[in-house]
Amino acid sequence: MLVxxxxxxxxxxxxxxxxxxxxxxxxxxxxISDSIRKATxxxxxxxxxxxxxxxxxxxxxxxxxVARRASRHVVVIGSSDIPSxxxxxxxxxxx
Numbered sequence: 001m002l003v004x005x006x007x008x009x010x011x012x013x014x015x016x017x018x019x020x021x022x023x024x025x026x027x028x029x030x031x032i033s034d035s036i037r038k039a040t041x042x043x044x045x046x047x048x049x050x051x052x053x054x055x056x057x058x059x060x061x062x063x064x065x066v067a068r069r070a071s072r073h074v075v076v077i078g079s080s081d082i083p084s085x086x087x088x089x090x091x092x093x094x095x
Contacts, residue, residue: 001088002039002053004063005095008032012059022065029066032094036070039094051091052077 011032015023023029036053044050050073055063057078064076082088 001051001090002043002092002094003090004053004055005093008035008094009056009059009063012062013056015062016059022062029069032066033070035094036067036074039092040071040074043092047091050074053094054079054082054088057081 011023011025011028023032040050040053050071052075053063053067054077057080060076060078067074067076
């Protein structure tokens with residue numbers, strides 16, 4: 001799985017707390033999309049498949065909207081969606 005740097009998650013938390021349905025800064029959205037594209041591509045090259053991206057449950061839907069712009073095949077899950085007892089393997093970080 002890919003994890004997301006807290007600095008990348010922060011604008012999503014801000015948007016959610018202000019009840020926004022999207023990030024308001026197009027340049028930031030583009031930068032995050034580029035980071036997602038780069039991390040998923042690097043991980044896919046190592047693993048021969050695209051690993052899921054794990055984010056905080058509160059921002060999952062909003063993050064997924066941005067991630068889908070970067071790659072239609074990406075899967076975004078909330079950290080609470082990982083069953084207890086499962087030790088996921090972190091293969092990269094979106095930063």
